[in-house]
Amino acid sequence: MRIDIISIFPEFFGVLDISLLGRARQAGLIDLAVHNLRDFTHDRHNTVDDTPYGGGAGMVMKPEPWGEALDSILPADTGANTGTDTDAGPVLIFPSPAGEQFTQAMARELAQEPHLVFGCGRYEGIDQRVVDHFAGRGRVRLVSLGDYVLNGGEVAVMAMIEAIGRLIPGVVGNPESLVEESHEDGLLEYPSYTKPASWRGLDVPPVLLSGNHGAIAAWRHQQQIDRTRAVRPDLLPFDNADAELLPPANSKARRAARG
Numbered sequence: 001m002r003i004d005i006i007s008i009f010p011e012f013f014g015v016l017d018i019s020l021l022g023r024a025r026q027a028g029l030i031d032l033a034v035h036n037l038r039d040f041t042h043d044r045h046n047t048v049d050d051t052p053y054g055g056g057a058g059m060v061m062k063p064e065p066w067g068e069a070l071d072s073i074l075p076a077d078t079g080a081n082t083g084t085d086t087d088a089g090p091v092l093i094f095p096s097p098a099g100e101q102f103t104q105a106m107a108r109e110l111a112q113e114p115h116l117v118f119g120c121g122r123y124e125g126i127d128q129r130v131v132d133h134f135a136g137r138g139r140v141r142l143v144s145l146g147d148y149v150l151n152g153g154e155v156a157v158m159a160m161i162e163a164i165g166r167l168i169p170g171v172v173g174n175p176e177s178l179v180e181e182s183h184e185d186g187l188l189e190y191p192s193y194t195k196p197a198s199w200r201g202l203d204v205p206p207v208l209l210s211g212n213h214g215a216i217a218a219w220r221h222q223q224q225i226d227r228t229r230a231v232r233p234d235l236l237p238f239d240n241a242d243a244e245l246l247p248p249a250n251s252k253a254r255r256a257a258r259g
């Protein structure tokens with residue numbers, strides 16, 4: 001996957017050199033480039049912001065540097081530039097608290113894409129015409145990390161790239177470990193334990209030491225339901241009262257129940 005990031009703080013993304021994503025880059029699974037928006041300015045002060053039309057507090061990011069930066073990244077010969085084939089070309093993502101909510105399902109969808117471009121806003125955000133112009137040339141998404149306001153898009157983009165990147169085949173060594181995670185089947189994950197079996201007076205639940213795989217699967221599934229009901233009842237696919245009637249996670253019956 002190719003990933004381009006535009007930011008006025010390119011140094012933010014140094015952490016993408018380490019850990020799993022750093023290894024994925026070294027292995028050629030992710031080809032990542034970070035571009036400094038100020039390189040696309042032409043004044044002495046490399047200005048990227050100006051006062052808002054209509055008044056109000058704060059500054060707004062100017063459209064010209066964004067236009068030049070994105071023109072330099074988006075391929076000239078794809079639907080992203082002609083608007084004739086919106087299935088072609090990169091997906092352009094602007095992190096924004098006013099965007100659609102980023103989810104595991106969206107991460108899975110975006111992990112299938114060959115090319116993602118992220119534009120990190122700062123100040124009060126980017127001049128709306130940048131979004132409107134590039135939406136007319138291809139696929140543009142405004143994506144929110146959650147219902148709160150960050151200072152800039154960099155942290156949101158880091159979170160998205162980590163969630164998307166680990167779903168690219170080969171990035172996580174054992175793909176099995178991706179299947180049973182929170183949000184993959186609509187429920188939160190069950191609690192995990194490792195050795196020792198007893199620690200500070202707390203014992204690992206005996207069923208996990210039983211060797212009975214059926215009993216372990218049933219216990220874990222019930223834990224998923226109990227946790228989800230307690231912390232995120234909004235995720236449960238049925239009435240809370242019916243939740244224990246669900247078949248085991250990732251079972252055929254469960255997928256059928258989800259439709």
Ligand code: SAM
Pocket residue numbers: 094095096097098119120121122123124125126143144145146147148149150151152153154156
């Ligand atoms: N004035 C904007 C509003 O109220 O919607 C908030 C601007 S915020 C201070 C500056 C930048 O941070 C945004 O352009 C966006 O790139 C990023 N940002 C802030 N909160 C975010 C969130 N919850 N999700 C994704 N990006 C966010």
